[in-house]
Amino acid sequence: MSAGERYAFAAYAVVLATVLVYLVIIALKVSRLERDLGELAERAHERRAAEERKERVPVG
Amino acid sequence: MSTSLRNNQSVLLAAAALGLLGSGVALALFWAPEDADQGFSQRIFYIHVPVALTAYACFGWAAWKALRLLWLREERYDLESYVAVHLGVIFGVLTLATGSIWAKASWDVWWTWGERQLVLFLVLFLFYSAYFMLRYSVEPGRRRANLCAVYALFGVVLIPVSFLAIRLAEQFIHPVVFNADGPQMEDSMFATFLVCLAGTLALAGALYHVELAGKRIDARVRRLRELLA
Numbered sequence: 001m002s003a004g005e006r007y008a009f010a011a012y013a014v015v016l017a018t019v020l021v022y023l024v025i026i027a028l029k030v031s032r033l034e035r036d037l038g039e040l041a042e043r044a045h046e047r048r049a050a051e052e053r054k055e056r057v058p059v060g
Numbered sequence: 061m062s063t064s065l066r067n068n069q070s071v072l073l074a075a076a077a078l079g080l081l082g083s084g085v086a087l088a089l090f091w092a093p094e095d096a097d098q099g100f101s102q103r104i105f106y107i108h109v110p111v112a113l114t115a116y117a118c119f120g121w122a123a124w125k126a127l128r129l130l131w132l133r134e135e136r137y138d139l140e141s142y143v144a145v146h147l148g149v150i151f152g153v154l155t156l157a158t159g160s161i162w163a164k165a166s167w168d169v170w171w172t173w174g175e176r177q178l179v180l181f182l183v184l185f186l187f188y189s190a191y192f193m194l195r196y197s198v199e200p201g202r203r204r205a206n207l208c209a210v211y212a213l214f215g216v217v218l219i220p221v222s223f224l225a226i227r228l229a230e231q232f233i234h235p236v237v238f239n240a241d242g243p244q245m246e247d248s249m250f251a252t253f254l255v256c257l258a259g260t261l262a263l264a265g266a267l268y269h270v271e272l273a274g275k276r277i278d279a280r281v282r283r284l285r286e287l288l289a
Contacts, residue, residue, distance in 0.1 A: 004101035007165035011104040011158040012085060015111065018154055022267065029274050036281050043288050 070273065073266035080259030084110075087252040101165035108158040110257040112181070114264045115155050116219050118148030119188060121268075123216035126209035138205035139279075141212050143271045145191050147264055152185040180222040187215050 001009075088106035095102035122144035129137035159178065160170045173179060191211055198204040243250045 002100060004099045004165055007101050007161050008089070008103045011161045012089075012107055014157045014161070015107055015154055018150070019263070022150065026270060026274065029278075033274070033277055033281060036285070040281065040284050040288060047288065 070266055070269040073262050077259055077262035077266050080255055080262055084256035084259045087255055092249050092252040093246060098166055104158060104162040106252055106256045108162055110260040111151055111158060112155040113257060114260040115148050115151035118144050118151055118264055119216060119219060122212045126212040129205060129209045139275055143268055145188055145212060147268055149188050184218045184222050
């Protein structure tokens, strides 16, 4: 492989690698959001269950 | 715009970026004729110039959104302008990296301070990099949005200066491919360049939509957490 070919492939590889790193960062963000949403859904579910229990308590 | 429409746009842009960039790289490396002067390393042109033009487009888009924010006072334009600057800086890094590699291959130097085009692009890049320092040193809110919008608008003035610098320079080693007579290259080279440019613009568009969607979901999750606290 000539020096020109090496430099050309290096330039294309830099762009590809950057796009891949960006994709990995986005994938990590999505998985964090998924985890956060799961945690919030669980918290909302617990709160609803607690409110339902409170409503069932006989008054008087 | 509805969420499903936005998702469809992202998918379409991502598919277009994959197809166009894949074809563009194949055309650039295997189909476009070899430059008689620079040889194989000239093929860096097909990625370096589209990436640089995409960086300019992102900064221009950020300025447009900043103008919309200042004009219409709608909060969503602040986030849109920020995401466009973010992408412009990423494409700016790629422009500097691919440009350095091309400079080393053609001129045997990684960088030269004597070239106005290079120095002005670096100034533009550093200007927009400083945008993040401004953004994260001010409390979120209307004041921060206005400051960032004004900053993004000022930066866009540097784009025509950077673009025209090479044409105003008296002595340069940076090649001039596009002048008043049109593109100074063979039709097959120009076609390859256009496919690569369309690919990088589609890639920027797809990343813009994905990043924006991520940031909007993040903000909603934060609000939801505050409500459930």
